[in-house]
Amino acid sequence: MMRVGVLASGSGSNFSALVGALNQPASAARVEVLICNVPGAKVLQRAAEAGVEAVLLDHRSMPSREQYDEAVAQALIDRRIELVCLAGYMRLVSPAFLRRFPGKVINIHPALLPAFPGLHGVRQALESGVRVAGCTVHFVDEGTDTGPIIAQAAVPVLPADDEASLAARIQKEEHRLYPAVVRALARGAVTLEGRKVRLEEPL
Numbered sequence: 001m002m003r004v005g006v007l008a009s010g011s012g013s014n015f016s017a018l019v020g021a022l023n024q025p026a027s028a029a030r031v032e033v034l035i036c037n038v039p040g041a042k043v044l045q046r047a048a049e050a051g052v053e054a055v056l057l058d059h060r061s062m063p064s065r066e067q068y069d070e071a072v073a074q075a076l077i078d079r080r081i082e083l084v085c086l087a088g089y090m091r092l093v094s095p096a097f098l099r100r101f102p103g104k105v106i107n108i109h110p111a112l113l114p115a116f117p118g119l120h121g122v123r124q125a126l127e128s129g130v131r132v133a134g135c136t137v138h139f140v141d142e143g144t145d146t147g148p149i150i151a152q153a154a155v156p157v158l159p160a161d162d163e164a165s166l167a168a169r170i171q172k173e174e175h176r177l178y179p180a181v182v183r184a185l186a187r188g189a190v191t192l193e194g195r196k197v198r199l200e201e202p203l
Protein backbone atom coordinates (compact mmCIF):
# COMPACT_ATOMS: atom_id res chain seq x y z
CA MET A 1 0.00 0.00 0.00
CA MET A 2 1.42 3.36 -1.07
CA ARG A 3 1.42 6.02 1.64
CA VAL A 4 0.23 9.35 0.19
CA GLY A 5 0.61 12.85 1.61
CA VAL A 6 -1.51 15.71 0.29
CA LEU A 7 -0.36 19.35 0.38
CA ALA A 8 -3.21 21.87 0.07
CA SER A 9 -3.95 25.51 0.82
CA GLY A 10 -7.62 26.05 0.16
CA SER A 11 -11.00 24.45 -0.26
CA GLY A 12 -9.70 20.90 -0.57
CA SER A 13 -12.22 19.36 -2.95
CA ASN A 14 -9.38 17.41 -4.57
CA PHE A 15 -8.20 16.29 -1.13
CA SER A 16 -11.70 14.95 -0.45
CA ALA A 17 -11.83 13.24 -3.85
CA LEU A 18 -8.51 11.52 -3.16
CA VAL A 19 -9.57 10.40 0.31
CA GLY A 20 -12.96 9.22 -0.92
CA ALA A 21 -11.46 7.15 -3.71
CA LEU A 22 -8.33 5.86 -1.99
CA ASN A 23 -9.07 5.42 1.71
CA GLN A 24 -11.02 2.22 1.18
CA PRO A 25 -10.29 -1.34 2.27
CA ALA A 26 -7.64 -3.08 0.12
CA SER A 27 -6.80 0.13 -1.76
CA ALA A 28 -3.36 0.24 -3.41
CA ALA A 29 -2.83 3.74 -2.02
CA ARG A 30 -4.02 5.64 1.02
CA VAL A 31 -3.97 9.31 2.08
CA GLU A 32 -2.16 9.28 5.43
CA VAL A 33 -1.68 12.99 6.06
CA LEU A 34 -2.74 16.44 4.94
CA ILE A 35 -0.25 19.27 5.20
CA CYS A 36 -1.79 22.72 4.95
CA ASN A 37 -0.03 26.09 5.00
CA VAL A 38 -3.10 28.30 5.59
CA PRO A 39 -4.71 28.56 9.04
CA GLY A 40 -8.49 28.24 8.79
CA ALA A 41 -8.47 26.72 5.28
CA LYS A 42 -11.54 24.61 4.56
CA VAL A 43 -9.36 21.61 3.73
CA LEU A 44 -8.44 21.34 7.43
CA GLN A 45 -12.08 20.83 8.30
CA ARG A 46 -12.42 18.25 5.53
CA ALA A 47 -9.47 16.30 6.97
CA ALA A 48 -10.99 16.35 10.45
CA GLU A 49 -14.30 15.08 9.07
CA ALA A 50 -12.57 12.33 7.09
CA GLY A 51 -10.42 11.26 10.04
CA VAL A 52 -7.18 12.01 8.20
CA GLU A 53 -4.33 13.50 10.19
CA ALA A 54 -3.85 17.19 9.41
CA VAL A 55 -0.65 19.13 10.01
CA LEU A 56 -0.86 22.90 9.84
CA LEU A 57 2.48 24.47 8.96
CA ASP A 58 2.02 28.19 8.47
CA HIS A 59 4.69 29.39 6.05
CA ARG A 60 4.51 32.87 7.57
CA SER A 61 5.96 31.51 10.78
CA MET A 62 9.13 30.34 9.01
CA PRO A 63 12.04 32.60 8.13
CA SER A 64 12.67 31.21 4.63
CA ARG A 65 11.16 29.02 1.91
CA GLU A 66 13.99 26.54 2.42
CA GLN A 67 13.27 26.18 6.14
CA TYR A 68 9.55 25.94 5.53
CA ASP A 69 9.99 23.25 2.88
CA GLU A 70 12.40 21.41 5.17
CA ALA A 71 9.70 21.30 7.87
CA VAL A 72 7.18 19.98 5.35
CA ALA A 73 9.63 17.37 4.07
CA GLN A 74 10.39 16.24 7.62
CA ALA A 75 6.68 15.87 8.44
CA LEU A 76 6.26 13.71 5.33
CA ILE A 77 9.36 11.62 6.03
CA ASP A 78 8.29 11.09 9.66
CA ARG A 79 5.09 9.50 8.30
CA ARG A 80 6.95 7.43 5.68
CA ILE A 81 5.10 9.15 2.84
CA GLU A 82 5.97 7.71 -0.57
CA LEU A 83 3.95 9.98 -2.86
CA VAL A 84 3.28 13.70 -2.42
CA CYS A 85 0.16 15.12 -4.11
CA LEU A 86 -0.14 18.87 -4.46
CA ALA A 87 -3.84 19.70 -4.50
CA GLY A 88 -4.49 23.42 -4.70
CA TYR A 89 -1.19 24.03 -2.90
CA MET A 90 -0.55 27.64 -3.75
CA ARG A 91 3.18 27.61 -3.20
CA LEU A 92 6.17 26.73 -5.33
CA VAL A 93 8.17 23.89 -3.88
CA SER A 94 11.92 24.36 -3.62
CA PRO A 95 14.51 22.31 -5.52
CA ALA A 96 15.76 20.97 -2.17
CA PHE A 97 12.26 19.63 -1.41
CA LEU A 98 12.05 17.93 -4.80
CA ARG A 99 15.45 16.30 -4.23
CA ARG A 100 14.05 14.68 -1.07
CA PHE A 101 11.26 13.02 -3.10
CA PRO A 102 12.67 12.39 -6.57
CA GLY A 103 9.93 11.54 -9.05
CA LYS A 104 7.44 11.37 -6.19
CA VAL A 105 5.76 14.78 -6.27
CA ILE A 106 2.73 15.31 -8.52
CA ASN A 107 0.36 18.22 -9.05
CA ILE A 108 -3.05 18.89 -10.54
CA HIS A 109 -3.54 22.04 -12.59
CA PRO A 110 -6.84 23.38 -14.00
CA ALA A 111 -5.70 23.78 -17.60
CA LEU A 112 -4.44 21.71 -20.50
CA LEU A 113 -0.72 22.33 -19.97
CA PRO A 114 1.53 23.62 -21.40
CA ALA A 115 -1.21 26.23 -21.98
CA PHE A 116 -2.11 28.52 -19.08
CA PRO A 117 0.37 27.62 -16.34
CA GLY A 118 0.58 29.49 -13.05
CA LEU A 119 -2.23 31.30 -11.32
CA HIS A 120 -5.81 31.54 -12.62
CA GLY A 121 -5.57 28.80 -15.25
CA VAL A 122 -9.34 28.80 -15.75
CA ARG A 123 -9.54 32.57 -16.17
CA GLN A 124 -6.62 32.51 -18.62
CA ALA A 125 -8.40 29.86 -20.72
CA LEU A 126 -11.64 31.85 -20.79
CA GLU A 127 -9.89 35.06 -21.72
CA SER A 128 -7.95 33.39 -24.52
CA GLY A 129 -11.12 32.16 -26.22
CA VAL A 130 -10.18 28.45 -26.39
CA ARG A 131 -13.07 26.07 -27.13
CA VAL A 132 -11.63 23.23 -25.06
CA ALA A 133 -10.31 23.50 -21.51
CA GLY A 134 -9.43 20.86 -18.94
CA CYS A 135 -6.99 19.69 -16.31
CA THR A 136 -3.55 18.13 -16.15
CA VAL A 137 -1.84 15.86 -13.64
CA HIS A 138 1.94 16.14 -13.94
CA PHE A 139 5.17 15.39 -12.16
CA VAL A 140 6.50 18.47 -10.43
CA ASP A 141 9.84 19.83 -11.55
CA GLU A 142 11.59 23.08 -10.69
CA GLY A 143 9.46 25.18 -13.04
CA THR A 144 5.90 26.42 -12.66
CA ASP A 145 3.62 23.68 -14.01
CA THR A 146 6.32 22.54 -16.45
CA GLY A 147 6.91 18.93 -15.35
CA PRO A 148 6.22 15.77 -17.40
CA ILE A 149 2.52 15.28 -18.09
CA ILE A 150 0.94 12.08 -16.74
CA ALA A 151 -2.71 12.54 -17.72
CA GLN A 152 -5.15 15.13 -18.98
CA ALA A 153 -8.91 15.47 -19.29
CA ALA A 154 -10.70 17.89 -21.59
CA VAL A 155 -14.03 19.68 -21.20
CA PRO A 156 -15.83 22.03 -23.59
CA VAL A 157 -15.92 25.77 -23.00
CA LEU A 158 -19.56 26.79 -23.47
CA PRO A 159 -20.69 30.21 -24.72
CA ALA A 160 -22.40 31.11 -21.45
CA ASP A 161 -19.46 30.10 -19.24
CA ASP A 162 -18.03 32.34 -16.60
CA GLU A 163 -15.01 31.44 -14.49
CA ALA A 164 -17.14 29.67 -11.87
CA SER A 165 -19.10 27.49 -14.28
CA LEU A 166 -16.01 26.47 -16.25
CA ALA A 167 -14.03 25.83 -13.07
CA ALA A 168 -16.82 23.57 -11.79
CA ARG A 169 -16.84 21.55 -15.05
CA ILE A 170 -13.04 21.19 -14.87
CA GLN A 171 -13.10 20.23 -11.19
CA LYS A 172 -15.48 17.39 -11.87
CA GLU A 173 -12.82 15.93 -14.14
CA GLU A 174 -10.06 16.68 -11.63
CA HIS A 175 -11.87 14.66 -8.98
CA ARG A 176 -11.96 11.64 -11.28
CA LEU A 177 -8.52 12.01 -12.84
CA TYR A 178 -6.37 12.65 -9.77
CA PRO A 179 -7.30 9.45 -7.87
CA ALA A 180 -7.00 7.44 -11.09
CA VAL A 181 -3.42 8.68 -11.55
CA VAL A 182 -2.51 7.92 -7.92
CA ARG A 183 -3.86 4.38 -8.30
CA ALA A 184 -1.87 3.89 -11.50
CA LEU A 185 1.29 5.11 -9.74
CA ALA A 186 0.62 2.77 -6.83
CA ARG A 187 0.30 -0.16 -9.24
CA GLY A 188 3.63 0.77 -10.81
CA ALA A 189 1.88 1.44 -14.11
CA VAL A 190 3.50 4.85 -14.68
CA THR A 191 7.07 5.17 -15.91
CA LEU A 192 9.07 8.24 -16.75
CA GLU A 193 11.31 8.17 -19.81
CA GLY A 194 13.01 11.54 -20.04
CA ARG A 195 10.18 14.04 -20.33
CA LYS A 196 7.70 11.43 -21.51
CA VAL A 197 5.45 9.47 -19.23
CA ARG A 198 4.45 5.96 -20.22
CA LEU A 199 1.20 4.47 -18.92
CA GLU A 200 1.31 0.67 -18.88
CA GLU A 201 -2.47 0.47 -18.83
CA PRO A 202 -5.36 2.88 -19.42
CA LEU A 203 -6.27 4.99 -16.41
Ligand code: GAR
Nearest residue numbers: 010011012013014088108109110118
Ligand atom coordinates in the same frame (compact mmCIF):
# COMPACT_ATOMS: atom_id res chain seq x y z
C1 GAR B 1 -7.92 22.97 -8.29
O1 GAR B 1 -8.81 23.27 -9.34
C2 GAR B 1 -6.51 22.85 -8.82
O2 GAR B 1 -6.46 22.42 -10.14
C3 GAR B 1 -6.01 24.26 -8.70
O3 GAR B 1 -6.55 24.74 -7.50
C4 GAR B 1 -7.82 24.13 -7.31
C5 GAR B 1 -7.92 23.68 -5.87
O4 GAR B 1 -9.22 23.28 -5.59
N1 GAR B 1 -4.59 24.32 -8.70
C6 GAR B 1 -3.90 25.31 -9.24
O5 GAR B 1 -4.40 26.28 -9.77
C7 GAR B 1 -2.39 25.14 -9.17
N2 GAR B 1 -1.73 26.09 -9.99
P1 GAR B 1 -9.52 22.40 -4.29
O6 GAR B 1 -8.84 23.11 -3.12
O7 GAR B 1 -11.00 22.41 -4.17
O8 GAR B 1 -8.94 21.02 -4.52
